[in-house]
Amino acid sequence: MKKILVIFLGICSFSVLGQDKLPIIDMQLHAHPVDGQGPPPVAICTPIYPMPVWDPALEYSEVFMKMLKEPPCKNPVWSPRTDDELMNETFDVLEKNNIYGVLSGTVDRVAKWRSHKPERLYPAIEMTIGARTPSVDSLRALHKNGELMVLGELTTQYAGIYPNDERLTPYFELAEELDIPVGIHVGPGPPGVIYLGASNYRAKMHSPLTLENVLVKHPKLRLYIMHGGYPMLDDLLTVLYAHPQVYIDVGVIVFTQPREAFYRWLKAIVDAGFGNRVMFGSDQMVWPGVIERSIAVIQEAPFLTESQKRDIFYNNAVRFLRLSDEEIARHHSN
Numbered sequence: 125m126k127k128i129l130v131i132f133l134g135i136c137s138f139s140v141l142g143q144d145k146l147p148i149i150d151m152q153l154h155a156h157p158v159d160g161q162g163p164p165p166v167a168i169c170t171p172i173y174p175m176p177v178w179d180p181a182l183e184y185s186e187v188f189m190k191m192l193k194e195p196p197c198k199n200p201v202w203s204p205r206t207d208d209e210l211m212n213e214t215f216d217v218l219e220k221n222n223i224y225g226v227l228s229g230t231v232d233r234v235a236k237w238r239s240h241k242p243e244r245l246y247p248a249i250e251m252t253i254g255a256r257t258p259s260v261d262s263l264r265a266l267h268k269n270g271e272l273m274v275l276g277e278l279t280t281q282y283a284g285i286y287p288n289d290e291r292l293t294p295y296f297e298l299a300e301e302l303d304i305p306v307g308i309h310v311g312p313g314p315p316g317v318i319y320l321g322a323s324n325y326r327a328k329m330h331s332p333l334t335l336e337n338v339l340v341k342h343p344k345l346r347l348y349i350m351h352g353g354y355p356m357l358d359d360l361l362t363v364l365y366a367h368p369q370v371y372i373d374v375g376v377i378v379f380t381q382p383r384e385a386f387y388r389w390l391k392a393i394v395d396a397g398f399g400n401r402v403m404f405g406s407d408q409m410v411w412p413g414v415i416e417r418s419i420a421v422i423q424e425a426p427f428l429t430e431s432q433k434r435d436i437f438y439n440n441a442v443r444f445l446r447l448s449d450e451e452i453a454r455h456h457s458n
């Protein structure tokens with residue numbers, strides 16, 4: 125009897141513990157330098173509310189930097205001050221919440237972070253088309269070494285380069301050949317980023333419809349729209365309907381957008397029947413503290429069932445990434 129009781133208690137405590145630490149996949153985690161958003165420390169309000177207002181009598185960069193240095197909210201998230209603090213504080217959040225992340229950045233920085241935490245980080249690459257664009261051959265070699273699982277984040281939107289630009293064609297062909305997912309930024313950058321140096325970025329590039337010719341031309345692509353084309357909701361619903369292979373992540377918008385606006389957008393996607401293609405992503409850049417706040421936004425969504433939350437946190441990404449049963453078991457054993 126005593127033995128049975130011990131076993132029973134063992135099962136109970138295991139399941140309670142397991143409940144607390146059900147795995148989460150973060151489809152948009154970055155290995156960035158700590159000064160990537162300006163001289164540290166910088167702060168972000170979650171959400172940004174109200175959005176910045178600009179009188180062009182001033183430089184917009186002054187308005188924007190003031191928001192990061194003197195955040196207009198009660199409880200901002202501050203960045204750490206060193207690269208090592210940024211990495212280690214991010215790792216702490218991953219461990220505490222049983223998170224596995226698709227990590228992008230430069231090849232060197234992703235390799236460095238992964239050398240410290242290989243079991244929680246899937247290798248990806250952040251790239252645009254420009255002087256330092258990695259060659260197709262170098263990416264193929266990275267993949268061969270097990271150092272490239274996702275091609276993204278493609279940040280071409282900041283350079284004003286549309287997804288159907290022919291300079292991207294060889295990279296989409298490579299992703300088809302290697303059968304690896306592609307993540308592309310389609311949606312918001314920082315508010316007013318055009319006036320912070322991204323002079324070719326255009327608001328209309330937020331539309332997922334910009335992807336349509338790429339999807340048709342590359343039918344084997346496993347593509348996810350990073351930031352979900354926010355806030356172009358109708359365009360997104362149309363693309364998800366017409367292209368059933370496309371997924372999205374909620375990176376950055378989940379913590380920067382006012383909650384009512386974000387919930388209205390997410391609920392419309394779920395109501396329309398696409399809750400099985402929404403994936404959690406934080407877009408953590410220099411603020412490890414935003415990851416838990418992002419989790420809370422999904423966790424507290426009043427219109428999502430527990431199983432829909434699990435789909436967003438985990439199941440949809442498992443399907444999209446085609447993770448093996450062994451990998452899933454490993455995620456649940458931590």
Ligand SMILES: [Zn+2]
Pocket residue numbers: 277309350351407
């Ligand atoms: Zn992005």
